[in-house]
Amino acid sequence: MRTYLWLFCFTFLLAPLFTLADIPETLLLTPSQQRYLAELIRTNPSAKTQWLKVEEEAKGYLNDAPRPLRVIHYEGLLDTDTRRIDTEKSLRDMDKLAAWLFAYYGPQDKLYAQKAKTYILAWAGTYEPTGNPINENKLEPLIHCYQTMKSYFSESEQKKVGYWLAQIAEAEISFPNMPENNWKTKQIKLVGTIGLILNREPYVVYAIEQSKGYIDKALYGDGTSRDLRQRDALSYHVSGLKPLMTLAITMDQLSENKYGLQTFNYQNPAGGSLRKSVDYVVPYALGEKTHAEWVNTKVELDRQRAAAGIAHYQPGTLYEPERSREMFELASYFAPSYQEVLRNLKNDGRNEFNSWFSVLVAAARE
Template identity: 30%
Template sequence: MKTVWLAACALTSAATAAHAADYALLGPSFGKGPVTPALSEAVISRAMATPDRPPGAIPHAHTEGTLPGKGIREISLKAREDQPIVLNFAIAYRLTGDRRFLDAAGRYLENWADIYQFSFNPIDETGFDTLLMAYDLTEDDLPAPVRAKVDAFWRKMAVGYLDAIDAGPRNANTNWQSHRVKLATMAAFQTGDTAIIDRAREAYRRQIAANLLPDGSMFDFHERDALHYVTYNLDPLMMAALSARAHGLDWFGWKSPAGASLPHSLDWLAAYARGDKTHIEFANSKIQFDRDRAAAGQKEYAPHPWDVGNGVSTYSLASLLDARYLPLRDDLVKRTGKRPPVWTEIQRASQSPAR
C-alpha cells in the first residue's frame, strides 16, 4: 500500500487549483497540508476497494421515528451507505489527482441529484453534509452538465430548508432545527448567494438562542435526559460555524442576548467528557419514542452510562474552531480508541492553527 500511496502522491491534481468561492466547508487548502502517510493510505485503500460500486440513490429516505425492521428504514440505511463512500472518493481525488476517484465521486453526486427528492426532514437528510463536502473537493473538475445539476440541487436544499425554518415553529428549539440549520448553512455557502447566506446566519443565531441555555446545557438535554442529544445538537451547529469560518466569518463565538453560545455549551459538556461528572442516559426522558426504541432492542436508548467516545467527533469539530479543545479531543481518542472523522484530521493539517 505504501508503494501505491507514493505513486499516487506523485500525480498532479487539477483539484488543487484555486477553488471557487462557492464551497460549503472544505476550501482550496484541503489536502495541501502534511497529511500522514498512514492516513493517506487508509483513504486511498478504501477508495480503491470500491471504484466500480454503483451509487444507490433513492427518491425518498426515511428513518426518523422508525423502528428496526421497518422496510423504509432498512432501504434508507442501505442508500445511506453511499454517503461516506462518495466523500472518501472525493478526498482520495484531492490527495492523489487520480481521475478514477473524480469520476466515481461525480457519478454518485449526479445520481443523487437526478433521483433524490428532498423531504426537508433534517434527521433523514443530515448525512447530505458528506455529499456537500465531496462536491467541494471535486466541483472544479466535474463536467459542466454535472455541475449544473448538482448546483441546482444544493440551491433547492438551501432555500427549501430556510423556507421551512421561517414557516413555523415545528421543532424550532430541538435538535431537529440544529440539523436544518446545518444543511441550510452548508448549502447556502455552496450557492455563494449572499442573500441566502444572510438568511442562514439569522437561522443559526435564532437556534443558538432557542436551543442553548445560559448555563451551558440545552433544551434537548432536559427533554431527553441524554448527553447523546447534546452532541447531536452541538455537532450540526458546529458544522454550520465551520462553514462560516471557512469563509472568514466568526459564527462560533456569537452569544445570544441571554449569554448562550457554542463555546459555553462545549465547556459545559467538557465536565462529562473529562469524567468529572457522569450521567445515566435516557433515565428520565420525556419522549415515549425513546422508551419504544429501548423496548425494540435498541439498547443505546435504554438507561446506561454515557459513552464518552461519543465526544470524539464533537471535540474534533470543536478543536477546528478553537485549539483549546484539542487536548480534550486527544485525551478522548486515547481513552476510548475511537478515531476522529478522517476529513477533520486532513482539515487540521491543511488549515492555519484554530483561533
C-alpha cells in the same frame, strides 16, 4: 443584498457508533489547505497512518454502483422498520462519497472525482427533497464532494446539480414547524452550506440569522441545551452542536469574511453559547462525571426504541466519552485548548492524530 449581508454579519458578530446509520463527518478544504494536507500526509507519520486507512477504504468502493433513493425513510422510524433498513443500504453511498472525498484531498486523483460524480448525478436525478433535515443531513458528504469536485462536471451537469441543491435548501426553509433542537441546527447547516456553494446570499443570510436565533433560544447559561433537556441524552446534546460548528468552519472556508470564531463565542443574553455548551461536555469526556442517558426523556420515540430492545436507547445507558470526539475535534478549530481533551479521551495521547477527522481539522486551521 451584499451590503445588507455585511451589515447584518457585522451586527451579529459584535453581539460514534449508534444503532442508527451514522454518516461520516466531512469538512470542506480550500485548495491551499488540500495541498497542506498532502504535505502533512507525506511528512507526519501519525497523519500518514490515518491516510492509509482512508485510501484503502476509498479504493475498495471503486467497483460499486450507486443506489439512489427517491424518498429517504429514516426519521421517526425504529431501527427494525424494513423501510429504514432499506434506506440505510442506500445511504451507504454517502460513506463511499466521504471516502472518495477524503482520498481526493490527498493525491488529487481524478479517479475518485469521476467515481463520485456518477454517484452525485444519480442522486440528483432521483432524490426528491422534502425539507426534513434529519433525513437530508445525511447528504452532507455528497454536497461537500460536489463543491470540491465541481470542475469535473460540465456546465449542464452543474446546472442540474445546482438546481437540485437549491430545491433542498428551499424545502428546508419551507419545512413547517421546525423544532428548535438538533433538527434546526441540521437545517441551518444545510441551507448555509448550499448558499455558500451556489453563491446564494439569501441562504447565507438565513443561516447566519438562524444560527444566532438558535443560540438565543436553545442554548442555556448553564451549558445545557434544549436537546439535553428534551431527551436527557448527552448524545443528542452533542449532535445538536456539531452542525453549527461545521457550518461556521465552512463559512470560513468559502467566504471572504471570517464568521467561525465569532459564531463559536457568540453569547446570548442568558449566557448561553456554543463554547459553553461544548465545555459542559468536558467532564463527561474526561470521565470525571457520568451521565445515564434517556432516563427522563420527554420524547415518545425514545421510549418506543427502548421498548423495541434497541440497546443504545435503554434508559440508564451510560454516555460513552468517545462519542464526543468529533465534537471536540471541531471545537479545536476554534480553540486549540480542546486538543488537551482529545489527548485524554481513552487516555490515548501517544499519537498526534487519533482519527482521520482530526487530520482534516488540522488542515482546515491552516
